[in-house]
Amino acid sequence: MEKLKFDNYVGGKNILLSNKRFVVQSPFYPDYSALGPESNAFDIRNAISKARTASKALAVLSFDERKAILKKASEKLKFTKEEVEYVVRMNGMPISAVETVLSHIPAVLTEIPRLVEKRMGTSDGRIVSISEGDNMFVVFHPVSGFAYCITPGNDPRTNAFVAGWLAVLGIPGIIKPSKADLLISNKIIQAITEAGYPSGGLNLLCWDTAAPHSAQKNFDIVGASSVVWAFGEDHTVDSILRFQQTENGIKDHFVDKIVIRHASGRGAAVFDDASDLKKCAQLAVESAFQWPVGCNSLKAVFYAGAGGEEFKDKVKELVKKEYCSAVGDPMDPKTRVGFTDPKTLAHLLSRVKDLETLKLLKPMLPIKEISSIQVSPLLLLTNDSENEFLSKEHSTYVLGMKKCASFEEALVELNSSAGKNKRIAVSVYTDDKYKTTRHYIHAHHVRRMRHTNELDLLFHEGNDYVYRLTVPQVHRLEEVK
Numbered sequence: 001m002e003k004l005k006f007d008n009y010v011g012g013k014n015i016l017l018s019n020k021r022f023v024v025q026s027p028f029y030p031d032y033s034a035l036g037p038e039s040n041a042f043d044i045r046n047a048i049s050k051a052r053t054a055s056k057a058l059a060v061l062s063f064d065e066r067k068a069i070l071k072k073a074s075e076k077l078k079f080t081k082e083e084v085e086y087v088v089r090m091n092g093m094p095i096s097a098v099e100t101v102l103s104h105i106p107a108v109l110t111e112i113p114r115l116v117e118k119r120m121g122t123s124d125g126r127i128v129s130i131s132e133g134d135n136m137f138v139v140f141h142p143v144s145g146f147a148y149c150i151t152p153g154n155d156p157r158t159n160a161f162v163a164g165w166l167a168v169l170g171i172p173g174i175i176k177p178s179k180a181d182l183l184i185s186n187k188i189i190q191a192i193t194e195a196g197y198p199s200g201g202l203n204l205l206c207w208d209t210a211a212p213h214s215a216q217k218n219f220d221i222v223g224a225s226s227v228v229w230a231f232g233e234d235h236t237v238d239s240i241l242r243f244q245q246t247e248n249g250i251k252d253h254f255v256d257k258i259v260i261r262h263a264s265g266r267g268a269a270v271f272d273d274a275s276d277l278k279k280c281a282q283l284a285v286e287s288a289f290q291w292p293v294g295c296n297s298l299k300a301v302f303y304a305g306a307g308g309e310e311f312k313d314k315v316k317e318l319v320k321k322e323y324c325s326a327v328g329d330p331m332d333p334k335t336r337v338g339f340t341d342p343k344t345l346a347h348l349l350s351r352v353k354d355l356e357t358l359k360l361l362k363p364m365l366p367i368k369e370i371s372s373i374q375v376s377p378l379l380l381l382t383n384d385s386e387n388e389f390l391s392k393e394h395s396t397y398v399l400g401m402k403k404c405a406s407f408e409e410a411l412v413e414l415n416s417s418a419g420k421n422k423r424i425a426v427s428v429y430t431d432d433k434y435k436t437t438r439h440y441i442h443a444h445h446v447r448r449m450r451h452t453n454e455l456d457l458l459f460h461e462g463n464d465y466v467y468r469l470t471v472p473q474v475h476r477l478e479e480v481k
Contacts (some may be wrong), residue, residue: 149229360384
C-alpha cells in the first residue's frame with residue numbers, strides 16, 4: 001500500500017499552504033506510516049477566514065436542510081479495506097472491533113438530528129421547545145462565531161460525533177483531529193461538505209504537536225473562536241489551549257468563551273444479585289474488552305450479594321474462553337486482544353507485579369507477555385478499595401474486580417474511587433430496576449443491565465449540547481384577551 005499523504009481540508013478543498021508534512025508513524029507496525037499536514041500561520045488564517053465566512057451560508061439553512069445533508073453524507077460513507085487497515089495499524093485494535101466501530105459512523109450522523117427532534121422539536125426550520133399550556137415558545141439559536149474542536153485518536157467515531165452536532169446546530173467549525181485519525185476524519189468532513197453543507201462550514205487542520213511553537217498555533221485559533229471543544233484531562237487541555245505565558249504574564253484564552261470539556265472515563269459496574277448471571281458476565285466482559293481504549297470502557301467491577309462469587313467466576317470463565325485464546329495480530333479476523341502502547345503496558349505490568357508482591361492484588365488468570373506491545377487480558381482481583389485498577393482509566397485490556405459486603409458498600413466504594421471527577425458511565429447489574437434511581441451514583445450515565453460502552457449522543461460527560469451550543473429565546477405568541 002502506497003504511503004498515505006494528507007492535506008488539510010479547508011473551505012471544501014484539500015489544501016496545504018505550507019506545503020510541508022511530517023511523518024505519522026504507527027506505534028505498532030514499524031513499516032507503516034503516513035504523512036500529515038504541517039499547518040503554518042497561513043493555513044490557520046485561511047481556516048479561520050473560511051469558518052467565519054461560512055456563518056452567512058449556514059444561517060439560511062433550515063434544520064430540515066441540515067438534517068437532509070447529514071442523511072445524504074451518511075449514505076455515502078462506506079469504508080474500504082485500506083481505510084479499515086489504516087485504523088487498525090494506527091490504533092492497534094483488532095480488525096473485527098474496528099469494522100464494528102466504523103460501521104457506527106453513518107448512524108451517528110443520522111441519529112443526532114433524530115434525537116434533537118424527539119427531545120426538543122422543530123418549527124419553521126428551527127429547533128424549538130413548545131409549552132402549550134404556558135403559551136411559551138422557546139427558539140434555540142446557534143451561538144455566533146465558530147467552534148474550535150480538538151479530537152482524540154482513540155475512537156474514529158468522535159469526529160462524526162463532533163461534526164454531527166455542529167452541523168445539526170449550524171455552527172461553523174475548525175477541527176484538529178489526532179494525527180492518528182487523519183484518514184477517517186477527512187472522509188467524514190468531506191462527505192458532509194460534498195452532501196451540500198456550505199464549504200468552510202467544517203474544516204480540518206493538523207500539525208505536529210511535538211514540533212517547536214506548536215502551542216502558539218492552538219492559541220491563535222482559540223483566540224479567534226467563540227467555542228472551544230476539547231477532549232483530554234483538564235490539566236492537559238489548560239496547558240495547550242488555555243493558559244499562555246506572555247511578556248505581561250499568563251493569558252487565559254478561555255475567558256468569555258463557551259468551553260466544552262471531555263475529561264472523564266473509567267466506566268464501572270456494580271453487581272447485586274441479578275438472576276441472569278451469564279448475561280451480567282457477558283455485559284461486563286464485552287464492556288471491558290471489545291473496545292478497551294474508549295473513554296466509556298469498563299475498568300472496574302464491584303460485586304456483592306449472594307450471587308457475587310458465581311458472577312465473578314463466570315466473568316473469569318468468559319475472559320479465558322473468548323479472549324485469552326484470541327491474542328494475536330490485530331489484522332487477523334480471529335484476534336480479539338490487540339496492541340497496547342508500550343509505555344502504558346510496561347507501567348501496568350510493573351504495577352501489577354509490585355501490588356501482587358504486597359498482596360494487594362491477585363491476577364485471576366495467568367499473565368502472558370506476548371511482546372512489548374501485547375499481553376493477555378489482565379483480569380485482576382483486589383481487596384484494596386484504594387487500588388488504582390479500580391479508580392484509573394488504562395487504555396488496555398484490563399479489568400479490576402473487588403468483592404463488597406453489600407450493594408450499599410459497593411456504591412460507597414465506587415463513588416469514592418471515582419474521585420472528584422464523575423465516571424463517564426456505571427452499569428448496575430440487578431433485577432431491581434429502581435436501584436439505579438434510589439441512590440446517588442457518581443457518574444454521568446447510569447444504566448441497568450446495559451453496556452457501559454454504549455455511545456451517548458445527546459448527553460456525553462454531562463454536556464447538554466443543545467443548551468451549551470445555542471442561545472434560547474422565549475416567545476409569547478398568543479394574544480392576551
